[in-house]
Amino acid sequence: MAFDFHCPTRIIYGPGRIAELGSLTAALDVQRVLVVSDPGIEKVGHTQRGVESLSAAGLVTHVFDGLQENPTTENVDAGLAVATDFSPDAIVAIGGGSSMDCAKGINFVYSCGGRMQDYWGVGKATADMLPMVAVPTTAGTGSETQSFALISDAETHIKMACGDKRAAFRVALLDPELTLTQPTRVTALTGIDALAHTLETFVTKKRNAMSVAYSREAWALLAPALPRVLSEPDNLQARCDMQLGAMFAGLAIENSMLGSAHASANPLTAEYGVVHGEAVGLMLPHIIRHNGQTVGAWYEDLSSQTPGDLANFVAQIARQAGLAGTLQERGVDRARLIHLAAAATQQWTGTFNPVELSEQDYLVLYEAAYE
Numbered sequence: 001m002a003f004d005f006h007c008p009t010r011i012i013y014g015p016g017r018i019a020e021l022g023s024l025t026a027a028l029d030v031q032r033v034l035v036v037s038d039p040g041i042e043k044v045g046h047t048q049r050g051v052e053s054l055s056a057a058g059l060v061t062h063v064f065d066g067l068q069e070n071p072t073t074e075n076v077d078a079g080l081a082v083a084t085d086f087s088p089d090a091i092v093a094i095g096g097g098s099s100m101d102c103a104k105g106i107n108f109v110y111s112c113g114g115r116m117q118d119y120w121g122v123g124k125a126t127a128d129m130l131p132m133v134a135v136p137t138t139a140g141t142g143s144e145t146q147s148f149a150l151i152s153d154a155e156t157h158i159k160m161a162c163g164d165k166r167a168a169f170r171v172a173l174l175d176p177e178l179t180l181t182q183p184t185r186v187t188a189l190t191g192i193d194a195l196a197h198t199l200e201t202f203v204t205k206k207r208n209a210m211s212v213a214y215s216r217e218a219w220a221l222l223a224p225a226l227p228r229v230l231s232e233p234d235n236l237q238a239r240c241d242m243q244l245g246a247m248f249a250g251l252a253i254e255n256s257m258l259g260s261a262h263a264s265a266n267p268l269t270a271e272y273g274v275v276h277g278e279a280v281g282l283m284l285p286h287i288i289r290h291n292g293q294t295v296g297a298w299y300e301d302l303s304s305q306t307p308g309d310l311a312n313f314v315a316q317i318a319r320q321a322g323l324a325g326t327l328q329e330r331g332v333d334r335a336r337l338i339h340l341a342a343a344a345t346q347q348w349t350g351t352f353n354p355v356e357l358s359e360q361d362y363l364v365l366y367e368a369a370y371e
Contacts, residue, residue, distance in 0.1 A: 003208040003255060006165065009134075009145050013174040013244065015236065021050050021092070021135060022057030024171050028131045030090035034083055035063045036103040037094045044181040046137055050094045062086045064106075070269060070276060071102040072154040073116045079106035091132045093169075096190065097141030097150075100134050104149035104167045107132060116151050119162040134169040137178040139242035140190025140277065142197055142250020144172035157270040161348055174247060176240040184233060188321030189277030191226045194246040195314065196280045198222055200259040201252035203291060203298045204352040211256030214248045219302055221245030223313075230320055260357050261287040263350030264365060267343035274330050281318040282327060285311035286365045287353075295354045327370045337366040 012024065025033060033054055037047040042065060054061050064082045067075040083091075083106055093103035108119045111129040118124060134144035143149075148163035182190070201207070202215040225241035232238060264287065265279035274282070292299055292307025299307045315325065324330045332340075341362035344350060350357060357365075 001206070001208040003210050005210050005255065007145070007251070008165065008168045008170065010171045011145065011174065011247065012171065015175060015177045015240070017173060018046070018049055018135065018175045018178060019053055021133065021173055022053035022055070022059060024173060025054060025090060025092060025133050026057040026059060028090055028170060030059070030131065032060045032086065032088045032090070034086055034088035034091045034106070035061050035094060036067070036079065036091060036099050036106065037063060037065050038067055038099055039065055041095045041099070041137055046178050046181070047094050050092065050135055054092065062088070067098055067102040069098050070152055070159070071098050071105065072152045074154040075102050076105035076109060076116045076151060080109050083110045089130060091130050092135065093132065094135040094137065096136065096138035096186075097143045100136065100141065100143035101149045101151060103132060105151045105162065107167065108149065108162060116162065117153065117160065119164070120160040122163045124162065125164040125166045129166045131170045133171040133173060135173045135175070135178070136243070138182060138186060138190040139179055139239070139246040140193045142194065142246050142253060144169055144174070145247055145250040146254050152270070159266050159270065172247070174243050176236065176243045179239045179243055180234065180236065184230070185322070187229060187233065188323060189275055190246070191222070191229065191242060192281040192318060192321065192323065193277040194218070194242070194249050195222050195226060195317070196261050196284050197249035197253055197258065198245070199284065199288065199299070199302070199310075199314075200261055201249065201256045202302050203295050203354045204256045204259050205354055206256040206352055208256060211252045214252035214255065216302065218245045218248040218252060221248070223303070226317055227320060230317075257352040258349040259287065259353035260291075260344070260350045263347035263353070264344045264362060266347050267340045268327070268330070268332070270343070271336070271340065272330060272332055278323050278330070281314070281323050282325075282330070282369050283365065285315045286368045288314065290361070290365060291353070291355050327366065332370070334370055337370065338363055340366055
């Protein structure tokens with residue numbers, strides 16, 4: 001398949017490289033930096049380390065931490081108010097996918113005006129955006145190498161994918177030492193998400209030579225590293241492999257998009273508050289089995305496993321991580337499965353799944369995941 005490859009993000013990787021944040025940001029010819037982070041990252045000291053490096057480079061900083069997991073339009077609006085008062089000329093995101101997505105969301109509305117809802121879709125930015133630097137502290141979303149922000153509408157709870165090449169980070173600074181402080185559950189949730197990105201991008205309708213290369217590299221790193229990092233949380237080499245793998249999976253998403261595991265997971269988050277990584281982990285094995293009837297050879301090419309064995313491998317990792325194994329465990333009402341199925345058909349990512357799924361297909365998959 002033809003592709004149009006464009007990677008505007010400079011990727012810098014290595015343990016201890018958080019110390020270079022200030023010089024890297026100053027090199028963008030900026031003076032005032034809005035730092036977007038979250039209270040958990042502040043508590044373990046990563047935000048302060050970043051701010052100290054920025055200040056040492058002569059930059060004026062202000063921290064915005066008014067965001068939550070799965071950031072909403074309300075979080076973006078709060079960040080916009082802070083940005084309007086502070087007048088930054090750059091944004092630095094220190095944290096996981098929530099911090100990076102919220103930073104992009106703030107940048108959209110600060111640079112282009114309007115509301116976050118105006119940027120739902122692709123290519124909706126109306127002006128150049130502030131330069132941004134990402135410092136991921138988890139190994140999961142790959143948001144540091146994507147031009148999309150995932151923001152939930154605070155009223156409808158619909159997760160909006162807002163993408164524009166101008167929303168890509170100028171610099172992604174990957175320091176795997178920062179991921180050592182992740183709680184076990186966060187490691188599991190983000191790791192399952194990264195694994196899902198790898199498996200979905202490899203089989204989408206938009207897969208191409210570039211995305212396949214990134215998916216392969218991501219799988220080679222993540223598949224052995226995720227079980228290891230769950231059992232050996234202080235294993236720095238495993239953390240290195242996880243962060244690199246998540247980054248490569250993010251590049252794969254940028255070039256081939258996702259599929260029905262994410263399409264079926266998003267309604268679980270919207271209606272029941274199931275954390276994204278857990279929701280994806282619940283649905284991914286069933287999607288693999290279903291897709292495997294058509295594209296089983298692709299899964300085998302990537303993993304050297306049959307679709308059934310691959311689905312079992314994913315489910316086993318989720319169990320090792322202590323995540324829920326069924327929808328029933330997460331309190332999902334069986335009578336609501338038909339409504340979840342209808343919502344899944346409206347998810348944009350589902351349009352890229354290699355097999356077209358109807359509302360009835362999604363219902364069957366939710367039933368399979370229920371118990």
